[in-house]
Amino acid sequence: MPEPAREPLLVARDVSRSYDVRGHDVLALRPTSLEVHAGDVLAVTGPSGTGKSTLVSILAGWDRPTSGTVEGTARTVFVPQRLALLDTLTVLDNIAVAAMERADEVPSLAAALGVDHLLDRFPGETSLGERQRVGLARALHARAAVTILDEPTAHQDGDHTRLVLDALAATTQDRALVIATHDAVVVGVATAVVHLEAAVAS
Ligand SMILES: Nc1ncnc2c1ncn2[C@@H]1O[C@H](COP(=O)(O)OP(=O)(O)O)[C@@H](O)[C@H]1O
Numbered sequence: 001m002p003e004p005a006r007e008p009l010l011v012a013r014d015v016s017r018s019y020d021v022r023g024h025d026v027l028a029l030r031p032t033s034l035e036v037h038a039g040d041v042l043a044v045t046g047p048s049g050t051g052k053s054t055l056v057s058i059l060a061g062w063d064r065p066t067s068g069t070v071e072g073t074a075r076t077v078f079v080p081q082r083l084a085l086l087d088t089l090t091v092l093d094n095i096a097v098a099a100m101e102r103a104d105e106v107p108s109l110a111a112a113l114g115v116d117h118l119l120d121r122f123p124g125e126t127s128l129g130e131r132q133r134v135g136l137a138r139a140l141h142a143r144a145a146v147t148i149l150d151e152p153t154a155h156q157d158g159d160h161t162r163l164v165l166d167a168l169a170a171t172t173q174d175r176a177l178v179i180a181t182h183d184a185v186v187v188g189v190a191t192a193v194v195h196l197e198a199a200v201a202s
Pocket residue numbers: 019021026027028029046047048049050051052053054055
């Protein structure tokens with residue numbers, strides 16, 4: 001029997017973004033459409049500068065499109081490439097803050113991402129790769145319907161890329177992942193790919 005059609009969690013229609021750079025219109029993202037459904041692992045790929053970060057920030061609601069729309073009532077959580085950890089909180093609290101009522105689950109999540117030995121440190125006392133995994137742990141702790149990640153393996157070696165992908169795979173079937181990446185290993189686990197082409201100046 002065919003499965004009943006499910007409402008998409010997020011729908012982007014002809015979303016584009018341009019910037020005014022000293023009087024010149026710079027197109028950062030060509031009009032792009034996509035749908036995100038429960039169970040999806042959607043990879044956003046394309047050469048550097050084609051708007052991957054721009055698109056995922058728009059999907060996460062951290063940026064607004066110049067044209068087009070994003071619809072959906074699903075809760076999203078975003079891990080930007082610059083990570084946005086809180087410097088004055090320990091690693092434990094940086095992760096727990098996403099869902100204080102489930103703070104007791106943080107140690108096992110931190111262990112899955114190989115940062116459980118750092119729980120009482122501050123972000124400034126950890127490596128960039130470790131900070132990236134802390135940011136991922138916080139996002140997974142939030143258990144949002146759509147987890148949106150910008151280059152989540154950019155600062156990981158092969159073993160830690162595997163660790164990150166295993167932790168992401170533990171996401172349940174009623175949720176979705178959107179991952180901007182140029183890492184072929186990450187693209188390999190995607191269920192769908194949106195490939196961005198170079199924007200042309202308008
Ligand atoms: N604040 C900004 N002002 C002007 N141009 C920008 C700004 N942010 C990004 N861009 C431009 O938008 C394009 C897409 O950027 P980005 O989304 O970061 O691409 P990607 O993540 O695929 O490398 C790039 O050409 C970049 O230079």
